[in-house]
Amino acid sequence: MLSAEIIAIGSELLTPQRTDTNSLWLTEKLNSIGVEVMLKTIVGDDELRLEETIRDALKRSDIVITTGGLGPTEDDVTRQVSARAVGRGLVYYEELEGDLRERFRRWGREMPEINKRQAFVIDGAEILPNPNGSAVGMFLKVDRKFLAVFPGPPREMRPMFEDHVLPILSENAGGVVVRRRVLRVSGMGESAVDEAIAPIYKEYTEVQTSILFSRIEIEIHLAARSNDVFKAERVLDELANKIAAALGTAVFATRGETMEEVIAEMLSTRGKTLAVAESCTGGLIAMRLTEVPGSSSYFWEGAVTYANESKIRVLGVPEKILIDHGAVSAETAEAMANGMRERAATDFAISVTGIAGPDGGSEEKPVGTVFIGYSDKEKTKSMKFLFPGDRELIRWRSSQAALDYLRRQMLKLG
């Protein structure tokens, strides 16, 4: 089994505000081809420490991957330091400079002179093209070890790694694979999930099962290691099915899909359309729904009605309901959902009205009080929630509860 080390480079990653996320993604990819990550290092723009880190890593491990520090500015030192660490020089590529100038021209800008640095590459390294940025990557074999040098932005690094480096490492890794599966659960707590499924997953010793709590859902992670891909997949299928059966409709995804992707799939296959009326979530539900490509075919309209006046004018909520029951009430949530559906002429509408805080709570309706409305052609109903957490958490939990409410209603309709 090959071993790997990941080195994240950049002084900003050593501040209290920033954390390195590339290494999580890289770890998953490396694990999937049976490579084990043994060590991760985060190092700043300190040339000596960085050089020592790269050199030590190449002594200890078969594969060394660095991310960051390939930009055009003074403090981007990875290019020259990694060359030094492997005892090689940098070579200037005229065509790389040409590409850079062309790239800037297409943006309607002149290439700043400092970007010229990005045309230098470690002697003998394979150049990894970067379709999403100006810094190319580098890949080289040093004795029997591999060194891959990537820019830091995930959207640049990821395709470069997948297209050019992963296939080569996979060939060299020789056959052990790890297959993963993520199930997502809504409306149950972490311990309740564990109690229900521990007797099941404990029978599968070849699968590593972990239950993780994210801010809006419980995730069940399964990882099966085998030298037979099909066997690993078969074991995962079996275990995932048993878990899904034990938890029932609380499981909304068995292959890592997000709630908005599940809703997308359900609406599309049923040929149904949706509109959303939001108060305290302020556009978050619409934003999540429209993150899915192609959402315009089933998501027709959203309204963010913060002001009472907007609820009346845009959604047709009767003023009497707002006066008698308040903006945060079951009656208002239902009038919002019904009004939204009628005006947008969709099959379904959902609505949210609540108090996300930090202000606006009362003894009767404390911060976290949220009403979710649902309306279809036959009926309009609502549910009351009391969410713990700060403003951001309450908004996210409300958006998840609203989408989950819609999902459960659609399941009932069949």
Next chain:
Amino acid sequence: MLSAEIIAIGSELLTPQRTDTNSLWLTEKLNSIGVEVMLKTIVGDDELRLEETIRDALKRSDIVITTGGLGPTEDDVTRQVSARAVGRGLVYYEELEGDLRERFRRWGREMPEINKRQAFVIDGAEILPNPNGSAVGMFLKVDRKFLAVFPGPPREMRPMFEDHVLPILSENAGGVVVRRRVLRVSGMGESAVDEAIAPIYKEYTEVQTSILFSRIEIEIHLAARSNDVFKAERVLDELANKIAAALGTAVFATRGETMEEVIAEMLSTRGKTLAVAESCTGGLIAMRLTEVPGSSSYFWEGAVTYANESKIRVLGVPEKILIDHGAVSAETAEAMANGMRERAATDFAISVTGIAGPDGGSEEKPVGTVFIGYSDKEKTKSMKFLFPGDRELIRWRSSQAALDYLRRQMLKLG
């Protein structure tokens, strides 16, 4: 200035799902007493790699802090490995075993025999009591360096660090402090920013300046170190002001505020109100605006009008404009902004219509084509953008461009 390294220990931290959060907290505490974190390592239960890591860290840096691996089980190797790394033995403390037995007795349990290991401490180390768990910490001076060994759970590690280690390190750090400032820039590239301000920040050798690219903006991070807090703040003020003057209105925040916080502040102080009409951003702008507590006082209404029919009915966009110019056009963006403002009766409205992809592009209007509309009581105008990137990036960049457009218009109005 003292340098520090943090070593997080535990194989679970090398899986794709877990990330080490202790080091962020420790970095903040260390920075606050003027200690700079130079390197962070995450290492598994691999004895050789761990020993080498601790030994190298003690060679390079003044302070080495480890977290994790002090539990009672086989794979908790930090105790013996750290002793080996500093060339010392482990000493058995009878009173520690007594404490452990007593702790278990209070929980109504018999102490498992494996917990006996937790009564061993590196020879000559100060014992750090752990009120929240069974593993004590260790603190020792090796030559002129400090080594502190903590258990992994944050609620155990944090009070141990603050009560016993921070005061001693602070004394040895000799009163140096680090103060930070973040400026944010919109509408300029990383290299252009660097070219414009490098001559300025290079004069301030006592401030570490880094220019970072985030998906929607450029961040300028300043870190001033001094043994005088007021002097550090004064230097930061001076440099931040010079940078802001050099970059002009492109700088939208000088104290780390987000764009939505800046807009919030501008609207509130001017007593103005806003509505937003979104197509391709799908609620993202409204969501960002309503993340700010108290946004209901200036953000009155949002509309997510994906369908043409919604643009006509909800915003009053003339059908002729949609037919003649298409939904993605300057004319539609302006009609959306104007219609939104009139209907919501706000001072300002902004609008977005564009093609976020991956589908829907054409030769004339490729994916990334976005029109931003703006309307106030005097005028309605628009701007065309062509954003690179995938769906998510195009949506985020569009939302940022729209808020920035509003900001620049408000600045002109004074």
